Amino acid sequence: MNIEEFRDYCLSFAGAHDDFPFRKATSDYDRDILVFYVLDKWFCFVNAVACDFCNLRCPTERIAELQERYEGIGPGWHMNKKHWISVRFDSDVPEPLLSELVKQSYELAKNHLTKKQQAELARLK
Numbered sequence: 737m738n739i740e741e742f743r744d745y746c747l748s749f750a751g752a753h754d755d756f757p758f759r760k761a762t763s764d765y766d767r768d769i770l771v772f773y774v775l776d777k778w779f780c781f782v783n784a785v786a787c788d789f790c791n792l793r794c795p796t797e798r799i800a801e802l803q804e805r806y807e808g809i810g811p812g813w814h815m816n817k818k819h820w821i822s823v824r825f826d827s828d829v830p831e832p833l834l835s836e837l838v839k840q841s842y843e844l845a846k847n848h849l850t851k852k853q854q855a856e857l858a859r860l861k
Contacts (some may be wrong), residue, residue: 737831739787745835746772746780749842751857756784775853779845780838789824790834791815792841806833 737745746752751774758766770784782790791812794802799821802809808827812820823829823837849857 737825737834739782739784742782742787742790743770743784746838746842749774749839751775751846751860752779752842774842774845775849775857777845777848779841787825789813789822790838791820791822792837793819793844794821794837794841795844802837 743754747754752772754770754772756767756769757771758769761767761769765783765786768783768785769781771778772780778793780790780792791814796818799818802821803811806827806829808824808829810822810824811817813822821837823834825834846854846857
């Protein structure tokens with residue numbers, strides 16, 4: 737999956753949008769971080785130039801099993817390791833699983849929205 741396909745998939749969810757929030761970062765790598773949101777909650781981020789891995793929210797009970805099973809899944813880079821994983825694109829993680837993990841991350845972020853935000857999201861569908 738290339739960055740355009742990955743971006744299209746992430747933006748296919750209701751209320752999803754993206755941004756480059758680190759434009760003032762000192763490193764080129766950090767400036768190129770593309771963050772995907774559901775309303776104001778992050779559910780994924782990826783370096784849009786390197787496209788080497790993405791960070792995703794993940795249920796805590798699933799993280800250990802995924803990391804044991806796939807070499808391409810590790811602790812969330814620069815994120816809370818209890819709730820986030822990093823998934824390398826050039827790894828043993830099958831594309832259908834990556835898509836499932838992105839959708840799951842979106843759902844987890846959506847579940848953290850306030851009732852008012854969830855009502856707003858329902859109107860966007």
